[in-house]
Amino acid sequence: MIEVNSLSKVFGDVPALSDVSFRARDGVITGLLGPNGAGKSTCLRILSSVLRPSHGTASVGGIDVSGDPLAVRRIIGTLPHGAGLYPHLTAVENIRYFGLLCGVDRATLSKRIDRLVQRLDLGDVADRKAGGFSQGERTKVALARALVHEPPHLLLDEPTNGLDVMAVRQLRKWLQELARDGHCILISSHVMQEISALADDLVIIAHGRVAAKGTPEELADRFGNWDLEEIFVSAVGGEPS
Amino acid sequence: MSAILTVCRKEILDNSRDRRTLLTATLLGPLLGPIFFVFIFNVSISRATSSADEQIDVPIIGAEYAGNLVAFLASRGIGASEGHGLGSIDEAVRAVRNGDQEVVVFVDDSFGEDLASEAGAHVTLVYDESDTASGRRVGRVRGSVGAYSQQIGTLRLLARGLDPSVVRPLIIDNFDVSTAEERSSLILGMLTYFLLFATLMGGLHLATDTTAGERERKSLEPLLATPVSRSSLILGKMGATTAYMLLSLALTLACFAIAIPYMSIDDLGMSTSFDPVTALTAFLVLLPFAPLGAALMTTVACFTKSYKEAQSYLGFVILVPTLPLILASILNVRPSLALMAVPSLSQHLLITNLIRAEPLEASMLAVSVATTLLLGLLLAYAAVRLYGRERILG
Numbered sequence: 001m002i003e004v005n006s007l008s009k010v011f012g013d014v015p016a017l018s019d020v021s022f023r024a025r026d027g028v029i030t031g032l033l034g035p036n037g038a039g040k041s042t043c044l045r046i047l048s049s050v051l052r053p054s055h056g057t058a059s060v061g062g063i064d065v066s067g068d069p070l071a072v073r074r075i076i077g078t079l080p081h082g083a084g085l086y087p088h089l090t091a092v093e094n095i096r097y098f099g100l101l102c103g104v105d106r107a108t109l110s111k112r113i114d115r116l117v118q119r120l121d122l123g124d125v126a127d128r129k130a131g132g133f134s135q136g137e138r139t140k141v142a143l144a145r146a147l148v149h150e151p152p153h154l155l156l157d158e159p160t161n162g163l164d165v166m167a168v169r170q171l172r173k174w175l176q177e178l179a180r181d182g183h184c185i186l187i188s189s190h191v192m193q194e195i196s197a198l199a200d201d202l203v204i205i206a207h208g209r210v211a212a213k214g215t216p217e218e219l220a221d222r223f224g225n226w227d228l229e230e231i232f233v234s235a236v237g238g239e240p241s
Numbered sequence: 242m243s244a245i246l247t248v249c250r251k252e253i254l255d256n257s258r259d260r261r262t263l264l265t266a267t268l269l270g271p272l273l274g275p276i277f278f279v280f281i282f283n284v285s286i287s288r289a290t291s292s293a294d295e296q297i298d299v300p301i302i303g304a305e306y307a308g309n310l311v312a313f314l315a316s317r318g319i320g321a322s323e324g325h326g327l328g329s330i331d332e333a334v335r336a337v338r339n340g341d342q343e344v345v346v347f348v349d350d351s352f353g354e355d356l357a358s359e360a361g362a363h364v365t366l367v368y369d370e371s372d373t374a375s376g377r378r379v380g381r382v383r384g385s386v387g388a389y390s391q392q393i394g395t396l397r398l399l400a401r402g403l404d405p406s407v408v409r410p411l412i413i414d415n416f417d418v419s420t421a422e423e424r425s426s427l428i429l430g431m432l433t434y435f436l437l438f439a440t441l442m443g444g445l446h447l448a449t450d451t452t453a454g455e456r457e458r459k460s461l462e463p464l465l466a467t468p469v470s471r472s473s474l475i476l477g478k479m480g481a482t483t484a485y486m487l488l489s490l491a492l493t494l495a496c497f498a499i500a501i502p503y504m505s506i507d508d509l510g511m512s513t514s515f516d517p518v519t520a521l522t523a524f525l526v527l528l529p530f531a532p533l534g535a536a537l538m539t540t541v542a543c544f545t546k547s548y549k550e551a552q553s554y555l556g557f558v559i560l561v562p563t564l565p566l567i568l569a570s571i572l573n574v575r576p577s578l579a580l581m582a583v584p585s586l587s588q589h590l591l592i593t594n595l596i597r598a599e600p601l602e603a604s605m606l607a608v609s610v611a612t613t614l615l616l617g618l619l620l621a622y623a624a625v626r627l628y629g630r631e632r633i634l635g
Binding site for chain 2: 050084098129
């Protein structure tokens with residue numbers, strides 16, 4: 001369970017988030033939807049305790065992110081924007097490094113990596129250096145890295161960026177499996193189609209504020225439209241003139 | 242602690258696959274230094290020895306007016322060169338300016354008469370003071386002409402029944418106290434410069450790559466989201482930087498230990514001790530400098546916004562530890578307890594001592610190690626603070 005209460009973040013004089021509140025439940029995928037620069041990444045970075053909130057609180061699994069950031073980091077897996085792998089390390093070495101940093105013992109780690117490599121179909125690239133990976137391979141390795149310490153919460157920042165249709169479908173399948181296993185998954189995106197196919201709950205943010213939230217059905221009722229793109233446009237305040 | 246080691250091991254492995262790291266840590270510093278050094282050393286040695294007693298030929302205009310002088314110079318290894326085609330002072334000046342000649346002796350046509358009448362005979366030396374390469378030869382010619390003058394003066398006094406020491410109230414006895422090791426250490430003093438430089442070069446790429454580079458590759462955000470404190474992360478990175486700096490230093494010392502016996506030090510009648518034990522001691526003396534340099538470079542790299550910015554700042558930063566060395570060689574300072582409080586200078590003075598085969602004083606060594614590590618700790622603290630800022634994410 002992830003809870004965000006009246007969260008605000010100011011960079012210098014520039015407000016990035018203002019009074020944002022929402023919940024992400026266990027066992028479902030929550031979509032954080034918003035245009036570029038809406039504050040999605042800032043929100044995820046606060047939840048992963050990389051940034052500190054200016055006002056308000058956020059908690060992951062009942063632990064306050066400002067109060068005990070290290071405890072929060074033990075129970076989250078993050079997939080930040082652009083994967084961020086070490087190009088000189090192989091896929092397995094990239095995953096193992098994070099497993100060790102998360103305190104997983106070596107014996108368990110090897111077994112888990114084998115399992116993840118199999119599950120994410122990484123066998124071909126497991127011992128190749130990440131520098132030459134395609135975007136899809138990078139995302140898969142980054143996802144494996146986020147899962148290696150078996151965190152109950154997943155924070156994914158635009159995970160489908162740069163992926164082709166097949167890769168997106170596969171990722172979607174994995175995320176749905178993870179949600180069924182009881183994971184609390186928060187996924188940010190600016191691509192409506194992806195979110196509509198994935199998320200059980202939606203939080204639409206624009207200009208650092210929550211514009212609307214609810215299940216896709218609730219939002220459709222409220223905005224009188226089933227097309228998520230139209231809902232999105234109405235929620236963020238209409239198309240630019 | 243295990244997290245620090247994990248980070249350190251990963252950065253060592255990661256960078257062992259990076260060509261730039263390998264180039265700067267294992268080739269640039271360790272090989273370039275000794276090669277450059279041996280080259281400079283042999284050039285300066287050959288200059289120093291060649292000037293001492295080598296036969297030189299100097300154009301003497303008007304040699305025919307001063308047969309005795311020419312014979313005297315010849316007895317001191319300064320021959321009158323033939324066919325120089327110079328006839329006047331103006332021509333001599335031109336020849337020296339052009340670099341055709343280093344020094345020209347001009348003898349007045351009235352030389353013989355002036356000498357005979359004891360009026361004071363003129364000999365003109367034409368040379369270029371700014372041309373340092375010719376300095377020793379000019380000095381030899383001037384000294385020999387002076388010696389000839391004194392010889393004649395002595396003979397004149399004797400002819401008048403006077404003791405020549407009447408006009409020599411002071412007798413200067415030169416007593417050079419420098420030992421053979423000390424003379425060679427003037428040149429070998431440059432060694433520390435190369436050692437410090439190679440040490441810093443070894444970590445230059447890592448300091449940048451593990452901080453600004455990591456941010457640019459976007460792997461910093463997931464790293465910061467792991468349950469490891471930022472101080473552990475940056476300490477692990479500094480550890481890896483230190484490891485490469487020590488690798489570079491060890492390789493450089495090994496190269497010097499191999500190269501120095503091949504240098505023609507014996508030509509100068511100097512001895513120098515740079516056996517494996519000296520190399521190992523030098524390594525231990527320089528050991529505390531590596532974490533200091535790593536902390537310094539990491540702090541600067543943490544402060545910058547991009548890889549490029551970090552690299553350009555670090556280009557300057559690695560010169561900072563060499564400044565005390567330059568000052569020391571200009572001022573020719575001797576080791577003292579107070580100077581041991583200046584990192585890089587203290588290592589320089591200690592290693593110079595080591596090369597001179599003088600014993601290292603325990604108190605000096607202790608002050609050097611303590612102050613270097615202390616400054617390293619302060620800088621490491623600064624790096625930890627900078628790495629802890631939110632802005633580190635860019």
